[in-house]
Amino acid sequence: MLRFEIQAACPVTGARAGILRTAHGDVQTPVFMPVGTQATVKGILPRQLLEDLDAQIILANTYHLFLRPGHETVRKLGGLHRFMNWPRAILTDSGGFQVFSLNGLRKIGEDGVLFRSHLNGDAYMFTPESTIDAQLALGSDVMMVLDECLEYPASHEAARVSMERTIRWARAGYAHFLKKTKGDDACFPIVQGSTFGDLRRDCAERLSALDAPGYAIGGLSVGEPRALSLEMAEISASALPREKPRYVMGVGMPDELAQYVARGIDMMDCVLPSRNARNGYLFTSQGRVIIKQAQYKEDARPLDPSCSCYTCRNFSRAYLRHLFLAGEMTFSTLATLHNLRRYLDIMREIRQAIILGQFPELLKAVSLPERDAS
């Protein structure tokens, strides 16, 4: 069973530092989870995730693994940890978010969602029960229930109807999980309610009755203003049990991480650091570096002089720019290593500040929007 211990809490904000104990090791929170969509963090070896980044938990996408290679195939090969040779914790989503992103390829009913594979057009159905079965087959440490993800903007009535369905699906999925679990994993219900505070609060309070070991907050970062995402995260978190971990799905920019933590969030994930890395958009302690720019052509400095990642210890901006322009695979690896390291370092600094009672000062210092590095 997943356990969560709060080690320190900020008396001024809602920030907390804790430890999530999983069957595949401890996770220090607040934590940023690198995204390994297809059972790999693109461009990075598991060895680098362990040794260079010291990542304690990563995320994998059930939708993609359900379609290819198939969750039953992964189960036969010993589960996802063995399949991808990742010894530490894995969190999986339910697949719902991807399915709801398939415009025109899906149909929602009370039993679940019917969709067509983006790979070959084959029809499948995700139900609250089947998505749990798929995640159990993968051997995930932290699973998610199926939820309905609404587009932004949505009307209050549409958001209410959708939230009610999400609650029914959460109850069905969680009951199914309790029947099937062997006891060393966990399943999180997901708070929805679009951008309406009353719906968010209502959803969080009713899901709390399930007494799950943790809760996710979904449906954010779908096009709404950033201030609204933060407000919805705060309202949702404040209506969830204090002693359980809270996970906001799919956020955010580096300057937003501390903002979410300040609102009582313990876990986050986002494709931004890895996707932007491959596109040559790098996050540094001095601001962003768009590596293709001519100003870096003969720049012998490390990407980020204050970063101790493998990339920054060994290579110049000029070399990284050269690799990027030449379309070399090595660029993606070096850039992803750095961007993920930047995110994990920010979270480690935040955690340290909470423990030392210095989080409010850090929050003020780090919450400036990204600017260009000099």
Ligand SMILES: [Zn+2]
């Ligand atoms: Zn670096």
